[in-house]
Structure formats: structure tokens, C-alpha cells
Amino acid sequence: xxxxxxxxxxxxxxxxxxxxxxxxxxxxxxxxxxxxxxxxxxxxxxxxxxxxxxxxxxxxxxxxxxxxxxxxxxxxxxxxxxxxxxxxxxxxxxxxxxxxxxxxxxxxxxxxxxxxxxxxxxxxxxxxxxxxxxxxxxxxxxxxxxxxxxxxxxxxxxxxxxxxxxxxxxxxxxxxxxxxxxxxxxxxxxxxxxxxxxxxxxxxxxxxxxxxxxxxxxxxxxxxxxxxxx
Amino acid sequence: xxxxxxxxxxxxxxxxxxxxxxxxxxxxxxxxxxxxxxxxxxxxxxxxxxxxxxxxxxxxxxxxxxxxxxxxxxxxxxxxxxxxxxxxxxxxxxxxxxxxxxxxxxxxxxxxxxxxxxxxxxxxxxxxxxxxxxxxxxxxxxxxxxxxxxxxxxxxxxxxxxxxxxxxxxxxxxxxxxxxxxxxxxxxxxxxxxxxxxxxxxxxxxxxxxxxxxxxxxxxxxxxxxxxxxxxxxxxxxxxxxxxxxxxxxxxxxxxxxxxxxxxxxxxxxxxxxxxxxxxxxxxxxxxxxxxxxxxxxxxxxxxxxxxxxxxxxxxxxxxxxxxxxxxxxxxxxxxxxxxxxxxxxxxxxxxxxxxxxxxxxxxxxxxxxxxxxxxxxxxxxxxxxxxxxx
Ligand SMILES: Nc1ncnc2c1ncn2[C@@H]1O[C@H](COP(=O)(O)OP(=O)(O)OP(=O)(O)O)[C@@H](O)[C@H]1O
Ligand SMILES: [Mg+2]
Numbered sequence: 001x002x003x004x005x006x007x008x009x010x011x012x013x014x015x016x017x018x019x020x021x022x023x024x025x026x027x028x029x030x031x032x033x034x035x036x037x038x039x040x041x042x043x044x045x046x047x048x049x050x051x052x053x054x055x056x057x058x059x060x061x062x063x064x065x066x067x068x069x070x071x072x073x074x075x076x077x078x079x080x081x082x083x084x085x086x087x088x089x090x091x092x093x094x095x096x097x098x099x100x101x102x103x104x105x106x107x108x109x110x111x112x113x114x115x116x117x118x119x120x121x122x123x124x125x126x127x128x129x130x131x132x133x134x135x136x137x138x139x140x141x142x143x144x145x146x147x148x149x150x151x152x153x154x155x156x157x158x159x160x161x162x163x164x165x166x167x168x169x170x171x172x173x174x175x176x177x178x179x180x181x182x183x184x185x186x187x188x189x190x191x192x193x194x195x196x197x198x199x200x201x202x203x204x205x206x207x208x209x210x211x212x213x214x215x216x217x218x219x220x221x222x223x224x225x226x227x228x229x230x
Numbered sequence: 231x232x233x234x235x236x237x238x239x240x241x242x243x244x245x246x247x248x249x250x251x252x253x254x255x256x257x258x259x260x261x262x263x264x265x266x267x268x269x270x271x272x273x274x275x276x277x278x279x280x281x282x283x284x285x286x287x288x289x290x291x292x293x294x295x296x297x298x299x300x301x302x303x304x305x306x307x308x309x310x311x312x313x314x315x316x317x318x319x320x321x322x323x324x325x326x327x328x329x330x331x332x333x334x335x336x337x338x339x340x341x342x343x344x345x346x347x348x349x350x351x352x353x354x355x356x357x358x359x360x361x362x363x364x365x366x367x368x369x370x371x372x373x374x375x376x377x378x379x380x381x382x383x384x385x386x387x388x389x390x391x392x393x394x395x396x397x398x399x400x401x402x403x404x405x406x407x408x409x410x411x412x413x414x415x416x417x418x419x420x421x422x423x424x425x426x427x428x429x430x431x432x433x434x435x436x437x438x439x440x441x442x443x444x445x446x447x448x449x450x451x452x453x454x455x456x457x458x459x460x461x462x463x464x465x466x467x468x469x470x471x472x473x474x475x476x477x478x479x480x481x482x483x484x485x486x487x488x489x490x491x492x493x494x495x496x497x498x499x500x501x502x503x504x505x506x507x508x509x510x511x512x513x514x515x516x517x518x519x520x521x522x523x524x525x526x527x528x529x530x531x532x533x534x535x536x537x538x539x540x541x542x543x544x545x546x547x548x549x550x551x552x553x554x555x556x557x558x559x560x561x562x563x564x565x566x567x568x569x570x571x572x573x574x575x576x577x578x579x580x581x582x583x584x585x586x587x588x589x590x591x592x593x594x595x596x597x598x599x600x601x602x603x604x605x606x607x608x609x610x611x612x613x614x615x616x617x618x619x620x621x
Contacts, residue, residue, distance in 0.1 A: 025442045054619045055621060056621055061537055061617045061618040061621075082541075083541075085536070085539060085541050086539070088536075088537060088539035088560065089538075089539030091535055091539075092541075093538065095534075095620060095621055096621065099531070099534040099620060100527075101244075101528075101531045101534070101535075102251075102531065103247050103248050103251035103252070103528075104242065104244075104247055108242050108247070111241075112242055112244075112535065112538070113538065114243060115241040116538065116539050116540070120240040121237075121239075122237060122238060122239070123243070145251075152261075162385045165538065165539070173621045178528050189300075197525065211239050213356065213588075
């Protein structure tokens with residue numbers, strides 16, 4: 001096979017440790033995986049097995065200690081702060097909490113995502129933000145503050161914000177855990193639909209067994225290792 | 231074109247929204263900055279006003295050179311020197327005229343409530359020039375009669391409603407140093423910290439009012455030179471030719487001499503500058519507190535923005551812009567209140583406290599410095615925003 005592959009994500013024997021000396025813990029042990037463009041991958045596993053750690057490494061939020069980690073073709077092992085920060089513009093993130101900016105309206109929050117795009121005028125970016133909110137079904141709540149939105153609505157805004165920056169990879173850490181099950185289901189379906197429309201790959205960590213069926217592929221993790229798929 | 235480009239490229243005004251969505255916090259900040267600004271406006275205004283006021287009369291003298299006794303330290307402690315020195319000065323080829331001026335404090339009786347108060351009295355020969363003021367010659371003419379004085383209508387109100395009465399056409403008579411005088415005209419000089427009011431009279435009347443004055447002794451000699459003479463040169467040669475009981479200086483150095491007395495021989499300059507510095511420090515503390523707690527409160531949000539791909543520089547820019555916005559929003563009320571308070575000071579103390587452009591600019595720069603410095607200090611807290619911690 002060709003050496004230059006165009007996988008969204010390529011990980012080869014990634015290791016990560018927390019702490020120093022006696023306290024040093026090996027939380028990721030030789031993790032290898034890959035995600036191809038447009039693929040939706042779900043990651044499950046018991047609490048404390050290292051899922052969030054893996055996600056923050058992929059999201060270029062943490063320095064890689066050991067191993068090969070290529071995101072969108074960029075090697076993250078030994079990458080500078082600047083490289084990581086630039087790469088983050090192409091990675092959408094959805095958090096367990098919505099992490100919206102409290103002082104901004106729904107529309108403005110989404111535009112914080114759109115503002116990362118170069119080459120669009122303010123008006124164009126604003127129009128895109130409104131369009132995204134319409135897509136997630138919040139056209140009537142454009143100028144509401146996060147405070148005045150329900151949990152599900154907030155998570156929709158967060159999805160719109162993540163997608164407004166047109167990422168190639170979307171990382172989501174338990175996006176449904178703060179929601180009731182039917183709302184959670186809606187959110188995940190929406191996420192999958194929109195991501196596939198944008199041909200954006202998704203890596204989602206979840207504990208929720210009811211949403212496993214949205215995955216193209218399911219990965220299980222235990223004690224810092226990815227189990228061979230069954 | 232530039233504007234168009236800006237409008238196209240602009241982003242969500244995050245700094246503005248962060249501040250304005252917390253009305254209480256921004257109100258406290260504005261109040262703090264405005265307070266600091268008002269304090270600085272008042273202190274520096276008083277300081278400059280005092281220095282300017284100390285020379286209100288000096289600036290009006292119709293003279294190129296001034297003779298004073300070397301023992302004179304300031305307008306409130308003028309020593310005498312022999313009047314002959316002026317005649318000797320006339321010998322210099324560039325000198326075209328001189329005026330002998332007596333200068334001392336006398337007691338003025340308020341004709342309305344009969345209380346007395348110290349007033350600065352100037353005595354001169356009415357046929358000679360004294361002040362550069364329109365119509366002054368005509369007013370000076372009235373002093374040729376004995377017992378007549380010109381009253382300064384900018385004097386403090388405690389001297390009585392002299393100019394009001396005079397303008398009504400009333401005959402205004404009162405006592406100066408226990409002797410009867412009549413007001414024969416009104417001039418506009420202005421009080422200073424040293425003198426609450428001024429009056430001008432003829433040498434003859436002056437000597438009557440203060441009989442203890444040594445004969446032939448004056449406090450100030452005004453010297454007028456030919457057009458185009460080299461002032462510094464004349465000062466030098468007069469200082470050489472005249473005895474050492476008199477000092478010759480240009481009018482400008484006479485003004486500076488007086489200002490310098492207030493600046494260096496008193497703690498007034500220091501006190502007011504210290505007052506302004508206190509305002510500055512208080513402002514810094516308030517703005518720093520506000521910006522620091524603002525950054526701390528929004529730390530997870532800053533971390534989220536970093537996770538989204540915003541670089542640290544753009545977030546530092548948000549804090550800097552918050553500082554900038556605060557400085558402008560705090561300066562405006564400070565400026566407006568400063569104007570109002572200056573007007574109040576002018577009407578109640580008659581001190582020439584004006585909103586000068588240079589002071590307005592200085593204080594804006596101080597406030598800007600205060601806010602940007604505090605923003606810079608608050609930015610350190612941003613380093614605590616770790617995007618890895620937000621999942
Ligand atoms: N910043 C940190 N410093 C030290 N240890 C950490 C840190 N973050 C996580 N750990 C530890 O590393 C291990 C893996 O944590 P991680 O958050 O990746 O687990 P997780 O799979 O996401 O768990 P959960 O399902 O509960 O979210 C845990 O044992 C945790 O205690
Ligand atoms: Mg986790």
C-alpha cells in the first residue's frame with residue numbers, strides 16, 4: 001500500500017503517562033488505531049481507562065510523550081505549540097458540558113466558531129452561523145443566552161459551533177451524558193447526519209449503550225489499551 | 231477602503247460583550263476609574279491653577295524687564311529697594327521708560343458687613359504705564375485724585391459686592407488700612423493663593439495708606455525697552471552697572487521666579503502631585519481587581535476558545551481590549567466631572583483652573599496606562615487556562 005495515506009487519524013503505539021516518579025502512571029499503553037475520512041467511530045470503556053486522555057491527545061490539547069500520532073496528516077509527536085494551535089482549528093470538539101460562552105447569544109457563540117474561518121466577510125460568517133443554528137433546529141432561539149436554553153438546546157448550539165469552523169474531524173466526549181435519553185438520541189443522530197454531510201470524521205466517547213448503533217465502527221478500551229475488535 | 235476592510239474582517243466583539251453582559255462589574259470599574267480620573271483632574275488642576283494664579287498680576291505687567299530686591303522671595307514677601315535705581319537704569323541706551331511700583335498687603339474693610347481682610351495693594355504713578363489691559367490708561371487717570379483706588383472685580387466675594395455696586399452707579403467708599411478711599415474704577419486681575427484680592431492706587435495714595443513705607447523705597451521696578459533690543463543683553467549689562475541691592479530680570483524670568491517659589495519653596499506641588507499619584511494607584515488597584523476576577527471567572531471559557539483553535543495572542547488581545555474599553559468609558563465621566571468641578575472651583579475660589587488640553591491628554595494617558603498595565607497583569611492569569619482540562 002502507498003506510504004502516503006490520507007487517513008484522518010493514524011495512531012501507532014501511542015503511550016502516555018501522568019505524574020512523576022513513584023506516582024507515574026501509564027494511562028495509555030501502546031494504543032494504535034486509525035480513522036478514515038467520514039467514518040464515525042465510537043469509543044467505550046470503563047471509567048478511568050484513558051478515553052479522555054486519548055481524546056485530548058488527538059485534539060492536540062496535550063503534548064505527545066511517546067508514539068506516532070498523525071491527525072489530518074500532521075505529526076503531533078514533537079509538534080510545537082503553534083502547530084498544535086493551528087491544527088485545532090480543523091478539529092471540532094464537543095464537550096460533556098456544553099462549554100458555551102455565557103456572555104454570548106446562541107448566534108454569537110456559533111459565530112465564534114465561524115470566525116476561525118479565513119476569507120469570509122463578517123456578514124457571510126454571520127449568515128453561516130444562522131444557517132447552522134437553523135440546521136440544528138434553533139432558528140427561533142438565535143439571540144438567547146445559554147442561560148435561557150435547555151440542556152439539549154445548549155448541546156445543539158455546541159454542535160453548530162463545532163461544525164461552523166468546518167472541521168475535518170469531530171471529537172466528542174460523552175456529549176449526551178448531561179441529557180435525557182431521547183434528547184441524547186436526537187443529538188447523536190443530528191451529529192452523525194451533519195458530520196456525514198460535511199464528510200467529517202467523528203470520534204465519540206460514550207457510556208450510553210443506546211447510541212452505539214450510530215457507529216460505523218466500535219472501539220473498546222480497557223486499562224489504557226484498545227481491545228481487538230470482535 | 232480601510233473601514234470596509236475592517237467591517238469585513240471584524241469578528242465578534244468579545245471584549246465588549248464580556249464587559250457589557252456584566253453591568254454591575256463594568257459599573258464598578260467605570261466608577262473606580264472615573265473616581266481616580268476625577269482625583270487626578272482635581273489635584274493636577276489645583277496644582278497648575280495655583281502656579282498660574284501666583285502670576286496673574288505678573289503676566290499683566292507692561293514691562294520688558296523687572297527690578298526687584300535680591301531679598302524678595304515671592305509676591306507674598308517683597309522687599310524694598312531704592313527707587314533711584316530706576317533712574318540709573320534709564321541711563322542705558324535701550325531703556326525707554328520705567329514705572330516704580332509699590333507692592334504690599336493692606337487691610338480692606340468690606341463696606342457691606344464691615345469685616346476686614348488682607349488685600350494686595352499696588353501703588354504706581356498714574357501717568358505711567360502699569361498693566362496691559364484695555365482702557366487701563368483711562369482708569370489710571372481717575373487715580374490722579376487723592377484717595378482713589380481701582381478694585382479687582384475677580385477678588386474673592388469676602389471683600390464685598392464692590393464691582394456690583396460700582397456698576398450700579400453707586401458711590402463705593404470704604405476703608406483701607408483705616409483710611410477712607412473711594413473706588414474709582416474696576417479692573418480684572420484675579421486672585422492668587424497669596425492674595426485674595428487686588429487693588430491699584432497711585433503712589434501718593436499708597437504712601438498715605440501705608441505711612442510706614444520707607445521714603446523712596448519701592449518693591450518692583452518695571453522697565454520698558456526699545457523695540458528689538460536684546461533683552462538678555464540689557465539684563466546682563468544692567469546687573470553689572472547697578473548696585474547689588476537690586477536684581478534685574480526679564481519679565482519672563484520674573485514670572486518663572488514667582489512660579490518656582492511656589493513649586494520649590496512650598497510643598498504645594500508635592501502635595502498635589504502626591505494626591506494625583508494616590509488617585510492613580512487606587513485606579514490601578516480597582517481596574518486590576520476587576521480584570522483579574524473577570525479573567526478568573528471566564529477561565530473555562532478562555533480554555534474552550536483555545537481548544538477551538540484561538541491562539542493565546544488573540545485571547546490576550548481580548549483582555550487588552552477590555553482594558554482599552556474601560557479606560558475610554560472611565561475617562562469620559564472623569565473628564566465631564568472634571569469640567570464641572572473646575573467651573574465650581576473657578577466660581578468659588580476664583581482660581582484660574584482651566585481644562586487645558588495638555589492636562590486632559592496627560593490624564594487620559596495616565597488612565598490608559600493604568601488600564602493597560604492592569605490588563606497586562608491580569609493576563610498572567612490567562613496562562614492558567616489549559617485547554618486539556620476542559621473535557
Ligand atoms: N491531569 C491528570 N493528571 C494525573 N492523572 C490524570 C489526569 N487526568 C486523568 N488522570 C488519570 O488518568 C486515568 C485516565 O483518565 P481519563 O480521564 O482519560 O479516563 P476516562 O476513560 O476518560 O474516564 P471517564 O470515563 O471516567 O471519563 C485516570 O486514572 C485518571 O485518574
Ligand atoms: Mg473522560
